[in-house]
Amino acid sequence: MPHDVIDLRSDTVTKPTPGMYRAMCEAELGDDMAGEDPTVNALEAEVADLLGKEAALFCLSGTMSNQLGVRCHARPGDEVLIHETGHIANYEGGAAAALSGVTCRLVPGEGGMPGIDDFAPHVRADAVYLSSTAAICLENTTNMAGGRVWPLDRLREVSGWARGRGLKVHLDGARFFNAVVAGGGTPREIADCCDTVSICFSKGLGCPMGSILVGTAADVRGARRARKIVGGACRQAGVIAGTARYALAHHVERLAEDHANASAFWERVSALEGVSGEPPETNLVFFTLAPHLPTPRELCDRLRERGVGMEPAGPGRVRACTHLDVSAEQVRIAADALAEILSA
Incomplete structure (x- = not known):
């Protein structure tokens, strides 16, 4: 699309700001594959602390961080439950099945926010001839369901129910900070409801690319290995991580x-x-x-x-x-x- 168009197609079309370009040029670099890129390491530590989680993993895209989150919680043959408009199920090329052997089972829910009554009927019984229900996947904000923000009490209710059933909770937080700024809770309050959280830097925060997965140290360690398998382990990734650190400092509010x-x-x-x-x-x-x-x-x-x-x-x-x-x-x-x- 021409540069002079008023482009309201998506917040993924943003270009780096001058400050972001400076952050790219000035980022201290190392080999992230070896865990030696100081800018990536600083970003991961910063986001993990912000969300009150043990660890974080820088990824190339939201699809990658989402799929690594799914892989943390489900084995081949398992199911995850997700709203019928969910990005993981509809807009990631069938990656859960292709990469992890995991099925997405679609559930209803007003505004893209299924409640307990929406999820509960779809949890599989414990039988050898059925897929095992391993996790629920939520979106905050919801995308194709209207850009809605999960009320914190509702998020806590659904999360508590899922964990009570032995299910893990992954949050597709592509627009996580939109939810925070709109009053959906602090980063820690929202993240406390979830086992893993994926956050995009390339949407409202305005970075040219990049995402991050946050969770336990064990989950992130497994996701780091899986990131290598899918070709997402980079070298001097700090040139991109630097834009994410800039965005967190300047583009959230x-x-x-x-x-x-x-x-x-x-x-x-x-x-x-x-x-x-x-x-x-x-x-x-x-x-x-x-x-x-x-x-x-x-x-x-x-x-x-x-x-x-x-x-x-x-x-x-x-x-x-x-x-x-x-x-x-x-x-x-x-x-x-x-x-x-x-x-x-």
Whole structure:
């Protein structure tokens, strides 16, 4: 997509800020494969401490850190339970099955947040002819279910139930800090509900790539070995870890700006005839178009002609995502362009 487009397709499209570029150039480097990259080591220690966990492992992508989390808790032939829109089940290329021999069993749940009543019927009985239910996988914030934030009391309730059943809890925290800034709890409070947590640096935090897995020392030790197996052990990875450390220092609190921009966008768009949906809780805005309006694909194509990027998100549904490379003024321009198309 051209650089001059107001790109609301995803927060993955962000470019490094000048400060991030400096952090890349100034990062102290070593061989991370040998555990000798000081910038990676500092990042891992910093995030583990922030979340109150024993250890952390720097990864190349959110898919990698998620899949290493799954592998920590499930053996070949096991199942993990996950919401029907969950990223691990739908958008990671079948990696749980391909890499770990693990099946994702889909469960319902409003807003992408299954409750005990949603999970409980899907836990397998202990029988040799059945898959073993090993873990539940949660998302915070939810992605395709609406960018919702798990209320901390609900997260604690579901986590407590799962652990009481002997199930592990993995959190896909691709937008973990969006949940924190939106009032979903402190990093430690959220992480305390989970055995492993995956956090992306390449979304709202604005890094060019990178993710991290946090958990017990034993889980991270096993994940480190698995990271090597899947080709994720790098050498001077500090050039990327440096951007993550910069983002943690400078880009967390500013996520509130993205949330405010998403709310402003929704306020304008929701007033249009034939548009429906729920107000955003974070930086993701989903809206549904009435049948008489252009289809999501037609709308997005017309928006692109006007210099605005958005993406279809299912039948009749469109997603817009605010981030640090889109200003409040650009969000207003994007909303006006959408209004002009739908009002024509």
